[in-house]
Amino acid sequence: MPRGGLSGSFSTPRVDxxxxxxxxxxxxxxxxxxxxxxxxxxxxxxxxxxxxxxxxSLSGDKIEHSLKKMCKEGAYWGTVAGVYAGMEYGVERIRGTRDWKNAMIGGAVTGLAISLASNNHKDKIVMDAITGSAIATAAEFINYLT
Amino acid sequence: MPRGGLSGSFSTPRVDxxxxxxxxxxxxxxxxxxxxxxxxxxxxxxxxxxxxxxxxSLSGDKIEHSLKKMCKEGAYWGTVAGVYAGMEYGVERIRGTRDWKNAMIGGAVTGLAISLASNNHKDKIVMDAITGSAIATAAEFINYLT
Structure with a gap:
């Protein structure tokens, strides 16, 4: 059945x-x-x-600077997220279960990997692993709450 | 039926x-x-x-300092998380749906609220709202991935 008339729907952007x-x-x-x-x-x-x-005001120079910053920050956040998502998936496959401990381990390994890649001091690497672990666990818990 | 013998199970700590x-x-x-x-x-x-x-080495003085720091950081992270969880729940009730836009709005309101409470400059408040929104959206996306 062909539909006629004006469709009034407005869909917000979907990220997929x-x-x-x-x-x-x-x-x-x-x-x-x-x-x-x-x-x-x-x-x-x-x-x-x-x-x-x-x-x-909006100058061409500023737009170029913004675009460069978007690419740089996008690549950085994207790398961290990609490493984390891959790690969590790997930990899940190895452990065979899905729980918050996957996030904890995945976050720690991600923090470690990112910190190692940025050539940090030994102490800083351990701190980053602990912080990554804590952030991932916190994000996992928050998601279970609501 | 009463159970006897020694149970050999070891359970990792559950947070509940x-x-x-x-x-x-x-x-x-x-x-x-x-x-x-x-x-x-x-x-x-x-x-x-x-x-x-x-x-x-482990001195009593250091332990006291650690305990104080644990309380301080725990209260800070806890407040941010509590405000965010409440906001996300509120947004979900108002919008009537569950999707990543709840996290986006909840994160923005939380960033705004925390920034306002710390008496920041007007520009800083807007930046914090945008950053809070981005972090919450990113955490929501990562959870859907795995």
Whole structure:
């Protein structure tokens, strides 16, 4: 049955990017990179839009600077998220269960990996692993609450 | 049937505190405060244990300092988490749906509230709201991935 007339629906943007890499671990990692990278880039865009709105002007130079910052921050958040998502999936496969301890272990390994990659001091690496673990556990708990 | 013998099971610590305040919004907020506060306190304890292990000594003075820091950080993380959990629940009730936009709005309101409470500059408050929103959205996305 053909529908006529004007459809009045308005749909808010849906974030759904699907890229099949042929491997679940890789799929999750790439998915995490793209989605969280997009969130981080949006954050930079929103911040810079606020500043431009306050200043009341928008120059080409500023836009270029914003775009570069969006790419940089997006790549950084995306990498952290991709590593974490991959780690959590790996821990889940190894342990064979789904609970908050996966998030705890995944967060610790991610903190460790990111800290190692940035050439930090030995103490700083341990601190980062503990902090990553705590943040991931906290995020997991909050999700169970609501 | 009475069970005899020695039970050999070992259970890892479960985090489950249930306090009924008679109101779902209050329950979620208190729950968030206690659980995330416990996570933050554990993080401080783990960090200080690492430092004590490295130094090879443990004085009463240091323990007192660690305990104070655990309470302070636990209360801070707990407050942020409690406000966020309550906000997300409130947004869910008002919007009537469950999706990532609840996390986005809840994160923004939480960032705003925490920033306002710390007497920040006007620009800083807007930035904190945007950052809170981005972090909450990212955490929500990561949870859907795995």
């Amino acid at each position: 990017v699907l890229i099949d890499m042929g491997n679940p671990l890789l799929n999750i990692t790439v998915d995490g990179f793209l989605k969280i990278g997009a969130v981080a880039a949006t954050r930079v865009a929103a911040e810079d839009a606020y500043h431009a709105f306050k200043r009341g | 505190v249930l306090i009924d305040m008679g109101n779902p919004l209050l329950n979620i907020t208190v729950d968030g405060f206690l659980k995330i506060g416990a996570v933050a306190a554990t993080r401080v304890a783990a960090e200080d244990a690492y430092h004590a292990f490295k130094r090879g």
